Amino acid sequence: MIIMAIIEPKILKGTRDFGPNEAAKRLSVINKIRSVFIKNGYDAIETPAIEYAATILGKYGDEGDKLTYAFKDHGGRHIALRYDLTVPTARFVAANWTSLPMPFKRYQIGPVWRADKPQRGRFREFYQCDIDIIGSTSAMADAEIAKVVNDVFSTLGFNKFLIRINSRRLMNDILEQCKVKKSDRVEVIRQIDKLDKTSLKDVEKELEKTCLDKKQIKELSKIALSEKARYNLSDVPDGESKKEIDRVLSTIKQFGVPDKNITLDLALARGLDYYTGVVYEVIIPDSGLGSVCGGGRYDDLAELFSDKKFPGTGVAFGFDRIMTWLEENKKLDDVELSSKVLVVNFEDTIKENLRTLTELHKANISAEIYIEDAKMQKQLKYADKKQIPWVIVQGSNEIKRKKVILTD
Amino acid sequence: MIIMAIIEPKILKGTRDFGPNEAAKRLSVINKIRSVFIKNGYDAIETPAIEYAATILGKYGDEGDKLTYAFKDHGGRHIALRYDLTVPTARFVAANWTSLPMPFKRYQIGPVWRADKPQRGRFREFYQCDIDIIGSTSAMADAEIAKVVNDVFSTLGFNKFLIRINSRRLMNDILEQCKVKKSDRVEVIRQIDKLDKTSLKDVEKELEKTCLDKKQIKELSKIALSEKARYNLSDVPDGESKKEIDRVLSTIKQFGVPDKNITLDLALARGLDYYTGVVYEVIIPDSGLGSVCGGGRYDDLAELFSDKKFPGTGVAFGFDRIMTWLEENKKLDDVELSSKVLVVNFEDTIKENLRTLTELHKANISAEIYIEDAKMQKQLKYADKKQIPWVIVQGSNEIKRKKVILTD
Numbered sequence: 001m002i003i004m005a006i007i008e009p010k011i012l013k014g015t016r017d018f019g020p021n022e023a024a025k026r027l028s029v030i031n032k033i034r035s036v037f038i039k040n041g042y043d044a045i046e047t048p049a050i051e052y053a054a055t056i057l058g059k060y061g062d063e064g065d066k067l068t069y070a071f072k073d074h075g076g077r078h079i080a081l082r083y084d085l086t087v088p089t090a091r092f093v094a095a096n097w098t099s100l101p102m103p104f105k106r107y108q109i110g111p112v113w114r115a116d117k118p119q120r121g122r123f124r125e126f127y128q129c130d131i132d133i134i135g136s137t138s139a140m141a142d143a144e145i146a147k148v149v150n151d152v153f154s155t156l157g158f159n160k161f162l163i164r165i166n167s168r169r170l171m172n173d174i175l176e177q178c179k180v181k182k183s184d185r186v187e188v189i190r191q192i193d194k195l196d197k198t199s200l201k202d203v204e205k206e207l208e209k210t211c212l213d214k215k216q217i218k219e220l221s222k223i224a225l226s227e228k229a230r231y232n233l234s235d236v237p238d239g240e241s242k243k244e245i246d247r248v249l250s251t252i253k254q255f256g257v258p259d260k261n262i263t264l265d266l267a268l269a270r271g272l273d274y275y276t277g278v279v280y281e282v283i284i285p286d287s288g289l290g291s292v293c294g295g296g297r298y299d300d301l302a303e304l305f306s307d308k309k310f311p312g313t314g315v316a317f318g319f320d321r322i323m324t325w326l327e328e329n330k331k332l333d334d335v336e337l338s339s340k341v342l343v344v345n346f347e348d349t350i351k352e353n354l355r356t357l358t359e360l361h362k363a364n365i366s367a368e369i370y371i372e373d374a375k376m377q378k379q380l381k382y383a384d385k386k387q388i389p390w391v392i393v394q395g396s397n398e399i400k401r402k403k404v405i406l407t408d
Numbered sequence: 409m410i411i412m413a414i415i416e417p418k419i420l421k422g423t424r425d426f427g428p429n430e431a432a433k434r435l436s437v438i439n440k441i442r443s444v445f446i447k448n449g450y451d452a453i454e455t456p457a458i459e460y461a462a463t464i465l466g467k468y469g470d471e472g473d474k475l476t477y478a479f480k481d482h483g484g485r486h487i488a489l490r491y492d493l494t495v496p497t498a499r500f501v502a503a504n505w506t507s508l509p510m511p512f513k514r515y516q517i518g519p520v521w522r523a524d525k526p527q528r529g530r531f532r533e534f535y536q537c538d539i540d541i542i543g544s545t546s547a548m549a550d551a552e553i554a555k556v557v558n559d560v561f562s563t564l565g566f567n568k569f570l571i572r573i574n575s576r577r578l579m580n581d582i583l584e585q586c587k588v589k590k591s592d593r594v595e596v597i598r599q600i601d602k603l604d605k606t607s608l609k610d611v612e613k614e615l616e617k618t619c620l621d622k623k624q625i626k627e628l629s630k631i632a633l634s635e636k637a638r639y640n641l642s643d644v645p646d647g648e649s650k651k652e653i654d655r656v657l658s659t660i661k662q663f664g665v666p667d668k669n670i671t672l673d674l675a676l677a678r679g680l681d682y683y684t685g686v687v688y689e690v691i692i693p694d695s696g697l698g699s700v701c702g703g704g705r706y707d708d709l710a711e712l713f714s715d716k717k718f719p720g721t722g723v724a725f726g727f728d729r730i731m732t733w734l735e736e737n738k739k740l741d742d743v744e745l746s747s748k749v750l751v752v753n754f755e756d757t758i759k760e761n762l763r764t765l766t767e768l769h770k771a772n773i774s775a776e777i778y779i780e781d782a783k784m785q786k787q788l789k790y791a792d793k794k795q796i797p798w799v800i801v802q803g804s805n806e807i808k809r810k811k812v813i814l815t816d
Contacts, residue, residue: 009503009713020451041747041776043428071479095417101793138780305417339449368449372546385509
């Protein structure tokens with residue numbers, strides 16, 4: 001006799017199962033996002049979940065190493081699970097650019113993995129939805145990204161959202177204007193980035209403590225950080241970078257994005273990331289959700305993988321936060337499960353029942369027959385649990401009377 | 409100065425990139441398969457790609473260990489990439505059955521990973537598409553699986569396919585009838601399974617060499633293996649298992665599956681797998697492809713994870729082989745990429761060009777503007793490479809003449 005121990009049916013923290021209801025909702029949102037991408041001329045690519053660790057880790061260095069699932073396979077190869085969709089795309093473009101249309105507008109939707117400490121809203125396996133335009137330095141490309149972002153959030157039913165936009169180049173010119181030393185800039189940007197969570201006064205205090213003098217701080221606030229200066233270009237000295245962001249903003253308008261959904265934000269830094277031009281971020285006012293979408297322009301997307309330069313601009317949508325907001329705001333209540341009709345199963349009229357099912361399928365109606373001969377009540381309970389809106393009752397009585405009972 | 413070495417942009421053998429054309433085709437086929445599942449009342453579930461190694465390896469033992477990507481994470485936990493979709497589903501059902509409708513009809517579509525030697529048509533990362541009915545022992549459940557299989561291959565445009573069906577229980581009764589010792593059955597089934605690749609004579613020779621005597625072989629051939637006996641029940645002695653498979657076959661007919669698409673095959677074994685009842689397999693005659701779909705019934709799907717019994721019946725579709733056939737038979741030539749219209753970009757009429765784009769999007773037409781101001785020829789070349797069927801030319805001349813040129 002073999003006695004087998006039962007394995008506890010648990011999953012790793014930071015990973016999730018999705019049952020029928022949640023899976024249907026997720027698919028419905030993915031399909032909506034995808035349809036916006038396609039409508040705007042973005043084509044899908046797919047890359048593997050597992051790649052050479054050198055490919056995945058190349059960009060992230062030590063920090064990435066800690067947060068990346070990496071291991072040796074049976075052949076001793078160093079392998080990693082993808083950490084994002086940007087690096088695999090860069091690798092893909094470097095390998096395939098001769099056969100791709102340029103500029104290359106691609107989207108990619110799929111899971112990524114982070115060996116992170118799981119927290120509320122932070123997962124080890126989660127979906128990213130990315131769009132990028134690769135191979136163009138034009139302001140119009142940056143503007144189109146904002147246009148697609150606007151389309152996505154409008155289509156999903158967000159009644160209030162704000163696309164914040166800034167330019168790394170402009171930020172550098174402003175810091176230059178304020179005579180901030182190159183070596184201090186990382187720290188200054190780090191402090192500015194806190195402006196949304198704290199007050200201008202506190203940021204100014206921190207800046208004085210760490211690297212700037214009073215005069216520098218005064219000028220920086222006047223040009224970019226004060227409530228009056230932060231959301232427009234009027235106090236920013238003229239220059240190439242100002243012209244450039246101005247052109248992006250006016251093109252976004254020409255793309256039909258309503259003023260209420262977009263704002264320049266001179267204090268937007270997007271962390272210490274590798275962006276070199278425009279940066280974007282989307283927030284949902286009063287939601288407490290933080291950023292639900294973010295991205296920017298980089299001069300050379302594929303520098304790790306190619307001598308050729310591939311300028312790129314794009315964003316990643318935070319699928320889980322988007323799902324959270326849609327759930328909480330009851331935008332997903334009408335997502336339907338598979339079956340619209342349950343044909344009740346009667347042993348003596350099974351032929352007729354199956355014929356009815358065939359007719360429903362021919363009419364392209366999602367329908368099923370209860371898969372066992374069981375008591376009516378059990379079958380109705382099943383319909384209830386599966387949220388099947390219609391039930392067809394066609395027993396011998398109904399057939400005698402040439403009737404079918406359709407009930408909701 | 410930092411000199412960075414270029415990382416070669418290559419991927420692991422047995423994994424694949426899919427560019428715009430291939431990705432669009434794959435998505436179109438997945439959507440068709442999914443629509444058939446939904447039409448027949450199957451709901452999606454999603455489970456994580458990474459699970460505790462004990463969960464993934466439980467069933468496969470040593471063989472699985474070799475073929476599974478397993479590793480320790482930073483916290484020392486034993487983790488594995490899922491090897492199939494059946495084990496995670498069993499784990500999911502064991503953990504969630506109280507909140508699921510029963511019988512539970514679920515589908516799952518997603519990637520699985522095998523640390524296998526890559527060969528033509530054998531990958532390390534590939535998609536599976538599964539349906540299962542869990543929690544029912546009825547013949548109708550088995551029959552419905554065959555019905556959905558028939559729907560999938562019909563919907564995808566396979567003009568010729570054959571669903572082969574057999575019963576493990578019937579096979580055991582036949583071996584009993586031929587007085588094959590229990591200890592010899594695995595070997596006998598292994599030999600029978602070769603019947604498609606070799607002749608009956610060779611199989612008989614092998615059986616005589618290994619474990620059966622002439623009389624046993626003669627009887628086995630008469631009942632089940634000869635051309636005359638193999639595809640019907642007429643020479644099989646009466647019994648419960650014969651009644652059962654007969655009921656499944658007649659119910660499949662009642663479900664509307666055409667006779668030409670289905671056959672009993674008493675020599676079908678489906679390897680040495682864990683099936684306990686009906687087994688199914690789909691072949692495409694004259695395709696040289698081997699099995700494109702297979703599965704069967706198991707008495708207890710979740711025995712590793714629960715004391716409760718969950719009988720299940722289902723199949724997995726071989727997505728890659730299906731794609732190969734559809735590609736080779738030109739069934740995917742009409743799959744479209746994203747954009748239907750390219751609006752040509754002219755610097756002096758950019759406002760009008762963008763207004764036209766907005767109108768197209770309002771009419772729900774997939775369209776894009778060329779994202780840079782470039783020479784007409786370059787823009788048309790781009791449309792060509794992206795297979796965009798229509799181009800709108802609206803320069804200053806056209807606007808003066810209040811005309812737009814629409815060209816294919």
